[in-house]
Amino acid sequence: MEKLNKFTPYERLEIVRHKGRPTVRDYIPLIFDEFIEMHGDRLFGDDGAIMGGIASINGIPVTVIAEVKGRNINENKECNFAMPNPEGYRKALRLAKQAEKFHRPVICFIDTPGAFAGVDAEKRGQGEAIARNLMEFMRLKTPIISIVLGEGGSGGALALGVCDCLAVLENSIYSVISPRGFASILWKDSGKEKEACSIMKVTAEDMIELGVAEKIIEEPLGGAHNDVSQTAENIAEFLYKTLNKKMKIDIDVLLNERYTKFRKIGEFEEG
Amino acid sequence: MGLEDLFNVVKTRFNVNSPEDDKEDGDRPEDTAVQVPEDLVFKCPRCLNVIMTDELEKNLKVCPQCNYHSRLTAPERIKLIADKDSFKEFDADMLSKNPIDFPGYETKQQALRDSTGLKDAVITGECTIRGERCVMGVMDPRYMMASMGSVVGEKITRAFEFATENRLPVIMFTASGGARMQEGIVSLMQMAKTSGAVARHSDAGLLYITVITDPTTGGVTASFASLGDIIIAEPKVLIGFAGRRVIEGTIRQRLPDDFQSAEFALEHGFADMIVERKSMRRTIAHILKLHKGAEI
Numbered sequence: 001m002e003k004l005n006k007f008t009p010y011e012r013l014e015i016v017r018h019k020g021r022p023t024v025r026d027y028i029p030l031i032f033d034e035f036i037e038m039h040g041d042r043l044f045g046d047d048g049a050i051m052g053g054i055a056s057i058n059g060i061p062v063t064v065i066a067e068v069k070g071r072n073i074n075e076n077k078e079c080n081f082a083m084p085n086p087e088g089y090r091k092a093l094r095l096a097k098q099a100e101k102f103h104r105p106v107i108c109f110i111d112t113p114g115a116f117a118g119v120d121a122e123k124r125g126q127g128e129a130i131a132r133n134l135m136e137f138m139r140l141k142t143p144i145i146s147i148v149l150g151e152g153g154s155g156g157a158l159a160l161g162v163c164d165c166l167a168v169l170e171n172s173i174y175s176v177i178s179p180r181g182f183a184s185i186l187w188k189d190s191g192k193e194k195e196a197c198s199i200m201k202v203t204a205e206d207m208i209e210l211g212v213a214e215k216i217i218e219e220p221l222g223g224a225h226n227d228v229s230q231t232a233e234n235i236a237e238f239l240y241k242t243l244n245k246k247m248k249i250d251i252d253v254l255l256n257e258r259y260t261k262f263r264k265i266g267e268f269e270e271g
Numbered sequence: 272m273g274l275e276d277l278f279n280v281v282k283t284r285f286n287v288n289s290p291e292d293d294k295e296d297g298d299r300p301e302d303t304a305v306q307v308p309e310d311l312v313f314k315c316p317r318c319l320n321v322i323m324t325d326e327l328e329k330n331l332k333v334c335p336q337c338n339y340h341s342r343l344t345a346p347e348r349i350k351l352i353a354d355k356d357s358f359k360e361f362d363a364d365m366l367s368k369n370p371i372d373f374p375g376y377e378t379k380q381q382a383l384r385d386s387t388g389l390k391d392a393v394i395t396g397e398c399t400i401r402g403e404r405c406v407m408g409v410m411d412p413r414y415m416m417a418s419m420g421s422v423v424g425e426k427i428t429r430a431f432e433f434a435t436e437n438r439l440p441v442i443m444f445t446a447s448g449g450a451r452m453q454e455g456i457v458s459l460m461q462m463a464k465t466s467g468a469v470a471r472h473s474d475a476g477l478l479y480i481t482v483i484t485d486p487t488t489g490g491v492t493a494s495f496a497s498l499g500d501i502i503i504a505e506p507k508v509l510i511g512f513a514g515r516r517v518i519e520g521t522i523r524q525r526l527p528d529d530f531q532s533a534e535f536a537l538e539h540g541f542a543d544m545i546v547e548r549k550s551m552r553r554t555i556a557h558i559l560k561l562h563k564g565a566e567i
Contacts (some may be wrong), residue, residue, distance in 0.1 A: 115493075117513030117521055122531060125541050127492030127512035134466035135498055139474065155450075155462060155493040155512075162463050176450050176459040176490075186452055200455050201371045210370065212456055259467050263428065265460040266421035271364035 010197040012171045013179060016150035020225035022232075024051070024066040024109045024149060030232035031239065032057050035064065038095060044124060047088030048078040049112070050160075052095040054104070058240050060247075063099035065092045065160060066109035069150065082151075083116035086129035089159050093133050100142045105243055108146040108160040113178055115156030130159045137162035138262075143246035143254060147217070147235060148172045164258050165242050166207070167215040169231070171223050173202040174212065211265050215242075315339055317507055317528075331548045333506075340505035340548055342485050344387075345394040345411035348444055352552050353398035353407065360396040362429060367391060367422040371455040379415075379453075387413045391422035392447070395430040397439065401556035403563070406434040409444040412486070416448030419491055423451070424461025427495060431468035440478040440559060445496040449489020462494035469498045478562045480555060483510050483533065483542065497541070501558060504533035504542045505551075 007015065015021065028035050032055035040046040052065040067084065070076030092108075099106045115126055137144060137160075146163040152174035168174060177185070182200055183192035207213035217234050220227035246254065313327045314320070318337035327334070331351070332341045343351070349358050369376045384390060392414040397406050408430050410417040417423075427443070434441045450458040472479060481499030486509035493512055504510060511531030519526055529535055536542040546554045 115512070117517045119518060119522060119526065119530070122511050122513065122518070123535075123539050125497075125539065127489075128497040128541055130493035130512070131462075131466060131495070131497035134463050134494055135470045135473075138463065138467040139470045154459065155490055158459055158462060159493075162467075174456055176452060176455055182452055199371065199373065202456070207456070210457060212460060259471070262460060262463045262467055265457060265464060266425050267368040267370040267454075267457065268421045268425055269366050269368060270362070271366060 007171060008198065009173065009200075009203050010179075010194045012173055012203060013193075013197055015171045015223040015225075016173060018223065018225055019071075021069075021150055022224050022228045023069040023071060024111060025068065025071070026228050027109070027149070027232050027235060028055070028064070028066075030229055031236045032062075032064070033059070039091075041087045041090035041094055043090055044087045047080075047085050047091055049080045049082050049084040049116070050088035050092055052091060055107075057236065057243070060240075060243055061102075061104050062243070063095050063104050063106045064109070065095055065106060067112040067157075067160065069111050080116060082112045083114060084112065084156060084159075085116050085118070085121050086124040086126050089115075089129040089133050092160060093136055096137060096140055096144075100140050103142060105143040105145065105247060106140070107239060108144065108163065109149050110146055110152045110157045110160050110174075111149040112153050112156045113151055114153035115159070130155045133159040134162055138258065139255065141251050141255065143243065143249075144258075145239065145242055145246065147238075148174050148213075151178075153178050162258070162262070164246050164254060164261070165215065166213040167217050167235075167238055167242075168204040168207050168213045169217050169224060169235075170204050170219040172204060173197075174207055175200055175202045211261075313341070315341070333548055337507065338547075339507040340485060342412050342446065344413060345389065345409040348409045348484075349394065349396075349398070349407070351548070352442075352444075352555065353400060354402065358396050358398040358407070360394060361433065362395065362426050363390065365390060365422050365426060367420050367454070369453075370421065370457040371453070373453040373455075376453045383414050387411070389414050391426070392417040392419070393423045393426050395426045397433070400442075400552060400559060403440075403556055403559035405440045405442055405559060406430050406437075407442045407444070410446040410484075410491075412446045412448075415451060415453075416486075417446045417491075418448045418451035418458070419461050419465075419494075420451035420454040420458045421461065424458070424464050427465045428468040431465070431472045434477060435468075435472045435475050438475070438477060440480065440562065441472060442480045442482065442555060443495060443499070444482045444484055445487045445491055446484045447487055447489065447491035447496070449491060459490065462490045465495040466498060469495050473498075473500070478559070480558060482546075482551070482555075483508060483536070485509055488512065488514065488531075502542045503544055503546050503551075503554070504536060506533055506545050506547060508533045510536045510542075 037053040144163040179196040183196040184190035224231040315334040317339040320336040483504040
């Protein structure tokens with residue numbers, strides 16, 4: 001396959017922050033035959049930063065869980081700029097457990113700068129909510145496929161990122177912290193975002209190389225915003241193919257593979 | 272020079288600094304104050320009380336004024352908790368590489384290895400506590416603020432896997448600044464890896480006790496530290512997900528002093544109990560005994 005785009009990591013960051021970057025709200029009607037949205041974590045509230053529901057793709061029922069970016073200021077107010085609170089992660093877990101009960105695969109769309117840093121988020125256990133999702137998704141007895149649509153920032157992204165197959169859109173970035181945060185912590189200078197970006201290994205190719213992702217989904221020339229339906233088609237094709245593959249695997253084998261996928265990430269030597 | 276003279280010297284030097292200078296910010300590093308020899312006195316980061324280091328040591332490194340449980344090194348912690356000579360370390364020679372080729376990472380680690388005698392930020396192993404056999408992990412904030420990179424993630428995962436295979440309980444003394452930035456996305460993945468190992472240990476019906484020590488934050492709070500069947504915290508320690516300053520930046524106001532403290536976690540339902548250092552060993556042994564036989 002010929003690569004059309006060759007952007008630097010920083011250019012990609014600009015692309016995923018582009019005003020016209022499609023969000024999951026743009027993709028859902030193009031990828032799925034139908035989508036019924038579900039609300040609430042049954043514990044505290046309903047978080048607009050994470051939406052979820054039941055959908056079907058080529059007749060296969062699936063549960064969709066997605067981090068939602070806003071396309072304008074009003075949407076961003078509702079979805080808190082895609083920075084989930086604990087109730088968002090708990091809603092995700094509730095829907096994932098429901099998917100397990102009804103033998104539906106789970107499809108997660110990741111698109112967040114990170115989990116929300118706030119007083120109430122701490123009071124309600126932001127750390128616990130993310131940790132719980134990591135543990136429960138690791139043993140969820142149904143296939144999980146995750147896709148990074150734009151920004152995959154930190155634990156806030158990983159909370160929807162424990163899966164059997166991770167795909168990243170070609171220009172999306174996945175990182176331990178935002179490049180700005182990285183620069184601020186390691187160089188005490190948040191202005192060095194560009195340098196941080198180039199050193200952190202955040203691109204789709206880096207994710208494949210480091211064993212974090214299994215698949216790069218191509219974007220149209222210049223980025224996803226130039227042709228939303230083409231991007232959606234590429235995502236749908238990947239999803240359909242991968243679902244068919246993963247749904248055939250015995251669940252215990254699948255869980256072992258999921259464990260191993262993460263188990264082998266890390267670089268160390270033994271003296 | 273007798274100890275008393277030494278104390279006077281320190282006192283005089285410290286008094287050069289006007290007390291107002293230290294008032295307004297509890298978590299500010301002590302760099303703006305007059306230089307006090309670090310090894311002689313301890314300035315409590317919670318109540319700002321200054322005491323002689325040997326006095327602090329005698330009190331198990333607990334501030335006598337406000338009961339803040341200050342940081343212990345991993346060897347100190349093991350000595351305090353495990354039965355004498357019972358601790359057998361796992362993976363003592365594991366060293367990290369430099370997965371994203373971060374400039375200066377190797378040099379920084381070498382310097383820390385030399386100054387602390389540690390190979391990375393966690394020591395894991397098996398031991399007995401009042402005769403009860405268990406797997407124990409202890410994080411050491413001297414080493415890059417006990418941030419979690421490949422070595423920490425791997426050692427903790429192996430410790431849980433060993434415990435699962437050998438049907439042993441796990442006790443984790445957590446302390447961490449979070450994911451180790453210098454290892455980029457690889458460090459983030461350690462959160463999933465360790466949580467997966469906890470899940471398997473839990474599925475085997477085995478007991479996992481977390482002991483939150485100062486400070487437990489970020490990616491460690493958002494993974495294995497929050498997943499204990501029983502979560503114990505030491506008094507006054509810091510526990511939270513997001514950094515205090517990040518939150519203060521968002522809300523543009525100062526947060527109360529007890530925000531993200533052990534007491535705050537207890538109040539909001541994220542810890543089972545707060546246990547003082549002097550009774551930690553007894554408490555853990557008691558809990559281990561109560562779970563004996565349940566793990567079949």
